[in-house]
Amino acid sequence: MSAMAAAGERAPGGRLVASWRRVAGLILPLSWRGVRRRKAGAALTALSLALGVATFLLFGGYFAATRQAVEGRIEPLALPADLVVAVGVDSPGGVPGGLPGGGPAGAPSIVQTLNRLPDVKTATGMVVGTAYTSVGRRRIIGLDEKVLGGLKLGAGAPPMTAGEVLLPQTLAAAGGIKVGSQITIATDMGGVWREQKFSVSGLYQGDDFFSGPLARREALAPLGLGPVDNAALVEAYPGSSRPGVASQIRSLYRDSADVLIPEFPASLAGSWLGQAFSPGNVAVFMVFTFSGLGVMNVLLLSFLQRKRQMGVFKALGMDDSDLKQLFFGEGLYVAAAGAALGMVLTAVLVALLGRLTSVRFIISGWLAAWALVLSFAVFALAAWLPAVLCQRASVSVLLQNKRIYLDPKTSCAECGRCGGF
Amino acid sequence: MSQLPRDVPASHYQSAAQRRLQRTRVDAPYRPGDPILRGLNLTKRFLMGTAPVYAVRQTTLEIKPGEFVLVVGPSGCGKTTLLNLLGGLDRPTFGEVVLEGQPYSKLDENGLARLRRNKVGFVFQFFNLLTDLTAEENVMLPMQLVGLSPAKTRARAAELLAAVGMAERAAHSPFELSGGEQQRIAVARALANSPTVVLADEPTGNLDRKSGTEIIGLFRRLNREFHQTFVVVSHDLSFTEHADRVVHMEDGQIVKVEAKTA
Numbered sequence: 196m197s198a199m200a201a202a203g204e205r206a207p208g209g210r211l212v213a214s215w216r217r218v219a220g221l222i223l224p225l226s227w228r229g230v231r232r233r234k235a236g237a238a239l240t241a242l243s244l245a246l247g248v249a250t251f252l253l254f255g256g257y258f259a260a261t262r263q264a265v266e267g268r269i270e271p272l273a274l275p276a277d278l279v280v281a282v283g284v285d286s287p288g289g290v291p292g293g294l295p296g297g298g299p300a301g302a303p304s305i306v307q308t309l310n311r312l313p314d315v316k317t318a319t320g321m322v323v324g325t326a327y328t329s330v331g332r333r334r335i336i337g338l339d340e341k342v343l344g345g346l347k348l349g350a351g352a353p354p355m356t357a358g359e360v361l362l363p364q365t366l367a368a369a370g371g372i373k374v375g376s377q378i379t380i381a382t383d384m385g386g387v388w389r390e391q392k393f394s395v396s397g398l399y400q401g402d403d404f405f406s407g408p409l410a411r412r413e414a415l416a417p418l419g420l421g422p423v424d425n426a427a428l429v430e431a432y433p434g435s436s437r438p439g440v441a442s443q444i445r446s447l448y449r450d451s452a453d454v455l456i457p458e459f460p461a462s463l464a465g466s467w468l469g470q471a472f473s474p475g476n477v478a479v480f481m482v483f484t485f486s487g488l489g490v491m492n493v494l495l496l497s498f499l500q501r502k503r504q505m506g507v508f509k510a511l512g513m514d515d516s517d518l519k520q521l522f523f524g525e526g527l528y529v530a531a532a533g534a535a536l537g538m539v540l541t542a543v544l545v546a547l548l549g550r551l552t553s554v555r556f557i558i559s560g561w562l563a564a565w566a567l568v569l570s571f572a573v574f575a576l577a578a579w580l581p582a583v584l585c586q587r588a589s590v591s592v593l594l595q596n597k598r599i600y601l602d603p604k605t606s607c608a609e610c611g612r613c614g615g616f
Numbered sequence: 617m618s619q620l621p622r623d624v625p626a627s628h629y630q631s632a633a634q635r636r637l638q639r640t641r642v643d644a645p646y647r648p649g650d651p652i653l654r655g656l657n658l659t660k661r662f663l664m665g666t667a668p669v670y671a672v673r674q675t676t677l678e679i680k681p682g683e684f685v686l687v688v689g690p691s692g693c694g695k696t697t698l699l700n701l702l703g704g705l706d707r708p709t710f711g712e713v714v715l716e717g718q719p720y721s722k723l724d725e726n727g728l729a730r731l732r733r734n735k736v737g738f739v740f741q742f743f744n745l746l747t748d749l750t751a752e753e754n755v756m757l758p759m760q761l762v763g764l765s766p767a768k769t770r771a772r773a774a775e776l777l778a779a780v781g782m783a784e785r786a787a788h789s790p791f792e793l794s795g796g797e798q799q800r801i802a803v804a805r806a807l808a809n810s811p812t813v814v815l816a817d818e819p820t821g822n823l824d825r826k827s828g829t830e831i832i833g834l835f836r837r838l839n840r841e842f843h844q845t846f847v848v849v850s851h852d853l854s855f856t857e858h859a860d861r862v863v864h865m866e867d868g869q870i871v872k873v874e875a876k877t878a
């Protein structure tokens with residue numbers, strides 16, 4: 196048999212070309228066969244990833260849209276403020292469809308937007324100021340006379356004394372409050388409730404960004420929030436300790452005479468950590484972790500069912516990198532399918548929600564790119580364990596479909612208490 | 617061969633085995649006519665819980681080029697283990713395997729994988745065809761793994777399938793083939809890269825008598841026509857007439873070797 200001598204001859208081309216040809220021409224098709232063989236399982240895995248991707252995109256898109264809506268409302272206000280303070284874990288200020296209790300998106304960008312306004316000298320974040328009024332949870336905002344005067348009144352007059360507030364018409368209507376009504380405003384001051392009685396001097400129009408009671412800035416003095424020149428309260432993040440924040444601010448604003456508010460999380464507003472642990476991000480992270488663990492489990496099980504096949508691959512001379520590529524290839528196909536399916540699902544949901552509700556989403560290319568990166572990361576991670584197990588197990592153990600251990604050489608396999616894989 | 621107790625301390629065992637090994641030159645350059653495959657003082661210890669089991673004990677077996685060796689013995693005597701050690705599917709606890717002058721202990725896992733890919737063909741009791749692939753693709757895989765060009769791979773696969781009488785079943789999935797047919801495909805696959813040696817573990821164990829005899833006949837024909845070296849493990853003593861040498865194993869050791877004088 197003359198061709199026998201030909202076996203073992205190398206295909207022409209450089210090393211890189213050769214290894215690429217091996218991956219594209221041999222290993223990936225084998226991965227594809229493996230995926231196709233387990234169509235139903237692979238489809239379910241892709242679907243679970245698709246749900247993760249859709250959740251990620253919907254959350255991200257919702258936050259992007261919320262941010263845009265909030266920012267869009269700041270410009271028309273054109274606050275001539277010296278200091279703008281971002282505060283609180285309130286509902287996203289007046290955003291239609293806002294999640295109750297959910298933090299607002301992108302306070303740093305709100306602060307930035309505020310800073311760009313011509314008359315604003317300083318805009319920053321703050322933690323205090325969440326107020327519970329007798330009609331619902333809102334923040335009370337202390338404003339300068341000329342800002343109060345500039346509001347479009349629906350009824351009554353701007354507050355003339357410290358004991359008066361302006362309410363938004365919508366809030367008043369919801370609480371059955373009229374001009375002249377007495378309301379109580381309680382403010383959480385670091386765990387201590389401070390209550391103050393106000394009489395409603397008037398109602399202002401528009402479902403504006405503050406959507407809360409507006410008082411004269413002097414009115415906030417008893418709450419420990421003022422007086423501050425032209426203070427406006429915007430949104431910020433949960434999870435900061437006020438004493439810590441306060442000391443940070445004191446050191447940051449040591450020389451500033453204008454800033455009288457002690458709690459002032461300038462660092463928090465821009466902090467990566469503060470952003471990363473917003474409730475939305477935590478939810479998205481958990482969804483991804485769950486779908487990632489599910490995917491990992493499925494890939495691991497599908498490998499454990501095919502130990503004998505892997506043994507044959509190894510017996511025929513597949514080396515570590517071949518096996519790794521084989522598993523990563525399988526992951527790649529399912530990840531690609533899952534990501535694509537997730538995007539389609541997202542598009543459908545966005546269209547459906549847009550039609551049925553007033554919720555809007557902005558899904559940018561970056562967001563989609565992140566979803567892709569995360570999907571592939573999940574699968575790379577999920578392929579890693581089977582690949583390592585397969586590499587470390589001896590061929591005979593795989594061929595005999597025996598239990599395999601992460602460390603087959605030493606005490607791990609001998610102990611065997613964990614049961615192996 | 618000295619009879620070793622079943623449970624001697626590892627340290628004692630190791631030093632004895634190593635002393636013997638030192639007297640054998642394992643890295644001498646390979647010269648044509650030398651044994652191509654040498655298993656030297658092979659010992660394989662498994663642990664069943666904490667109790668050691670010596671599946672193969674200080675066993676030496678040398679295979680000459682073009683030889684047809686049959687390994688027989690009762691169930692559990694260590695035939696499969698010995699074959700796995702010879703084929704580089706498992707590492708010996710002590711001892712050395714040398715294939716064409718290449719000691720396995722000098723190779724890492726990837727090196728051993730390459731050696732199996734290029735120089736060893738395997739035939740298993742349960743055929744172990746890859747069920748995701750067709751018969752032809754199964755035969756092509758080893759050649760693809762060594763990077764043979766697609767045209768040559770295809771041509772040689774056709775040649776091999778014809779040699780085992782399976783040319784018509786090339787496009788079939790293993791599921792569509794009988795046991796005997798699957799084993800023929802497995803034989804073709806084992807021969808794909810013109811291995812130095814073909815190791816077959818109970819190749820007829822899952823076949824009826826007729827198919828089994830055919831497979832052994834096929835081995836014998838390939839052995840005669842192409843000087844293909846075979847080491848075949850079997851329960852079936854009726855195959856001994858085909859072999860150049862019959863190795864009898866018992867309790868992890870070789871107890872008798874019958875050589876046929878040609």
Ligand SMILES: Nc1ncnc2c1ncn2[C@@H]1O[C@H](COP(=O)(O)OP(=O)(O)OP(=O)(O)O)[C@@H](O)[C@H]1O
Nearest residue numbers: 662663664669671690691692693694695696697698
């Ligand atoms: N992975 C393993 N772990 C523990 N013990 C093992 C392992 N593999 C083999 N053994 C033991 O080693 C001994 C020899 O096994 P081996 O499979 O080599 O025998 P065999 O001669 O091939 O038997 P059979 O004819 O039944 O195939 C047996 O006692 C077996 O239980």
Ligand SMILES: [Mg+2]
Nearest residue numbers: 695696697817
């Ligand atoms: Mg056996």
